[in-house]
Amino acid sequence: MANKTSDSATQVEKNVGEIISKTDKFLDKHLKTIVIALVAILVIIVGFFAYRHFYLEPKETEAQEALFPAQNAFEYQQWALALNGDSLGHAGFLEIVDEYGSTVAGNLAKAYAGICQAHLGDYTAALENLKSYNGKDKLFASQVLAAIGDCYVSGEKPEEGITYFQQAAEKANNKALSPVFLNKAADVYSSLGDNEKALKIYTEIQAAYPEFAAANAIEKYIERAKLSIKN
Numbered sequence: 001m002a003n004k005t006s007d008s009a010t011q012v013e014k015n016v017g018e019i020i021s022k023t024d025k026f027l028d029k030h031l032k033t034i035v036i037a038l039v040a041i042l043v044i045i046v047g048f049f050a051y052r053h054f055y056l057e058p059k060e061t062e063a064q065e066a067l068f069p070a071q072n073a074f075e076y077q078q079w080a081l082a083l084n085g086d087s088l089g090h091a092g093f094l095e096i097v098d099e100y101g102s103t104v105a106g107n108l109a110k111a112y113a114g115i116c117q118a119h120l121g122d123y124t125a126a127l128e129n130l131k132s133y134n135g136k137d138k139l140f141a142s143q144v145l146a147a148i149g150d151c152y153v154s155g156e157k158p159e160e161g162i163t164y165f166q167q168a169a170e171k172a173n174n175k176a177l178s179p180v181f182l183n184k185a186a187d188v189y190s191s192l193g194d195n196e197k198a199l200k201i202y203t204e205i206q207a208a209y210p211e212f213a214a215a216n217a218i219e220k221y222i223e224r225a226k227l228s229i230k231n
Helices: 002-075 079-084 093-100 104-119 123-132 138-154 158-172 178-191 195-208 210-215 218-230
Strands: none
Touching: 002 079, 002 093, 002 104, 079 093, 079 104, 093 104, 104 123, 104 138, 123 138, 138 158, 138 178, 158 178, 178 195, 178 210, 178 218, 195 210, 195 218, 210 218
C-alpha cells in the first residue's frame, strides 16, 4: 500500500515537473512576443485615456461654448445666421459640425444645421445633416425624425415623409409628441386622397390620445375622412 502511494506521489511530481518544464520552454520561446503584446495593450489603454483627457474633453468644452451663440440665433428663428455664423467671429452650426463633429455638441449641431437648412428650403442638405445626427435623447431624436419627414413632404416625397412621422411617433412614445407626429402622417395621407389610411390614424389618435384629439378637433377630421370614403 505504501509503495502504491509512493509511486503515485512520484508520478504526480513527475507530471508537475513536466508541466513546469514545458512552461519554462514556452516562456523562453515566446517571452519577447508576450512582453511586446502586453506593452502594446498598455500603450493603447494609456493612449485612449490621454486622448480623451487631453483632446476630447477640451474639444467638447470648446464646442459647447461655440454652440451657444448659434443656438441663440436659432431660438429667434434667424436661420441663416444660426447656420453660417456672423462677422463677429461667432461660428454657425455648419462650422461647428466641421470643427467639432466628433463631439456631443458637434453631433447636436448637425441636427440644428439640418433644421435651419430645411427652413431655408435646402432640403437635400437638410436631410444629409439630419440623418447624420445620432443622439441618445429619445425625445430630441424623435423631433429630428419628424424634421426629416417634413423635408420629404416639402421635397415632394410625401410617402417617405409619412414613414418618418410614424417612426418619430414610435420613438417619442410620449403623450405630448407622439400624437403630433401621427397627426402629421394622417394629414399627409388626407392630402394624398388616401382617406382610409388617414381615418385609421385619426382614429388611433382619438383612442390613444383623447386629450390631444379633443384639443385639435380630431373628431372633425374623422368625420371628414368617413364622408370622403363614402363619396
